[in-house]
Amino acid sequence: MRLLLTTQPIYSHLVPALVPLAHVARAAGHEVAVATAASMADELARHGVAHLPLPNVPGQVELRSDPRLAERFGLPQQLMAPGRRSVDPAVWRQIARAYAGPIAGHFAADLLDVAGRWRPDVIVREPAEYGGYLTAERLDIPHATLDISPFAALDLPVVVDALDEQRVALGLPSTADPWHPHRHLRAGLIPEAFYPPSLRPVGGRYYRPPTPTDDAPMDPWYADLPADRPLVLASLGSLVLSLPGIPDVLPLVVAALGELPCTAVVSLGGYAELTERIGTVPENVRLTPFVPQRTLLPACDLFLTHAGFNSTGEAVAAGVPMVAVPAVADQPPNARRIAELGLGLRLDIDDLSVARIADACRQVLTEPAYRWRVRALQRQLLANPGFERLVADLAELAVLARPVEPARRVSPLR
Structure with a gap:
């Protein structure tokens, strides 16, 4: 299986879960790469994970330091209201729509070119990154969500229109289905009981992330x-x-x-x-x-x-x-x-x-x-299957989606 992982160029979105998944999949004999902005090159190299850089996807520092770039992608200029430390819910909804709209479309434009050459069997994304979903839909290959943020699903009804606009721009039909990005597999990293019942989709499965082995000793x-x-x-x-x-x-x-x-x-x-x-x-x-x-x-x-x-x-x-x-x-x-x-x-x-x-x-x-x-x-959590089971489930997705070759016609023995 050729497994392509996609993520926003943010350390906490990449390293705690996607990097361990890459290591487990590679240990199982699969080919794995991460597609994200060039700004994550050093981090991926440090973890020994193959990187497919997306040249036109901005890093987070660029988005936060360049007001014109942020405006281009529909991001707000100010997060906090004066005198408050929390983000206004309306501002957060604007951010969510930006990530499912212009940012996702920009990501998918680069990823379609990269994936067209790398030819993945399955794409796995984290829930803030929608370009992998759009690319997999366009290439007609299975996709899965590594659910590093269970409550990101609260944004799905808010962003469904913005995401459907990106689907139409890629020649895909609109769905109007908020749960469509999780239709193949949503891999939870915490027990199901943590999810409120309304956020437990039919396609949800739950896994136990591997125990870190590369942490340096404490001082x-x-x-x-x-x-x-x-x-x-x-x-x-x-x-x-x-x-x-x-x-x-x-x-x-x-x-x-x-x-x-x-x-x-x-x-x-x-x-x-x-x-x-x-x-x-x-x-x-x-x-x-x-x-x-x-x-x-x-x-x-x-x-x-x-x-x-x-x-x-x-x-x-x-x-x-x-x-x-x-x-x-x-x-x-x-x-x-x-x-x-x-x-x-x-x-x-x-x-x-x-x-x-x-x-x-x-x-x-x-x-x-x-x-x-x-x-x-x-x-x-300890009773949940580990990432080896998740990799096997992803490989099964790839097999089920692979077109069946017609049987070769064999001449009868004479």
Whole structure:
């Protein structure tokens, strides 16, 4: 099988799930490549994954730094309303339509040329990338969604018209079916119970991502953290901390954790300069520019998180309860689901205080039911088939879609 993976040129969309899928598929003897913007070349090379660059697809830095380019693709110039840290839902709907409309069409234009030469049997995309879906439909080959964002499905009714416009531009019929992009296979990476019933399509299957094996060992100072109190990890993510107003949350988080009988590690998301904005750091809190999150989480008692899906999934895999402080994209619905399932508590990022953060963390740390419920979901995840099964399911899609050759006529023996 020739397996082509497509993704927006964003680290968190590529590395946590698509790269492991590429490695598992290649180990099973399949040929695999990732098609995305040229800006991801170094990252893919670092992971040893073949890259099919799309020369006219802009990187995220270009889209965020060039107002004219953003306007060309229908992206808003401003995410946050004045005085708020969360994104207005109307602004997010505009972003979703841009990714399913002009950005998807631009992506598909390059991808059709690349795929025409590379000749994939199956295309697998992540849910923010629609060009792979359009290309597979145009080439009449199966496609699947590696569901790194379960609540991205909430955007499907919002974007169906924009996506149908791109279908018509490629000579495809419109569908008016919001679920059409998932019609072959939607591969969930968290147990089905995390999905609300309305977001569980017929074509959904659920898998267990592989345990990372290439993470570097933690710095020795992590091993020397005190053993007489719970360990709390706090991380708001690198992308979120780059947004206006979000770094102002860090001083509140640090002060709140300083009031608790715990040891806390607070990640600065790669922005070491944010230390200057925090001021006095309590004795029980350790700041670090970057934290090996997947490695450290299994040793933690609480995770204060922005509730991005990668972080949420990693917490479930580690069996760690959460306090969620969502800001953008799928983070608010992820946080709501965390609270609905009793995996932790959700806080409003526009109404934070030191007291609210400390009270939420104290409640989750002291009430064992939060951990019990996360551990139950963790067991469901452990019972799901691994990526080897996903690769086999993709190979089966390829076989089922392959045209049957007519039997050769054999002359009768004389």
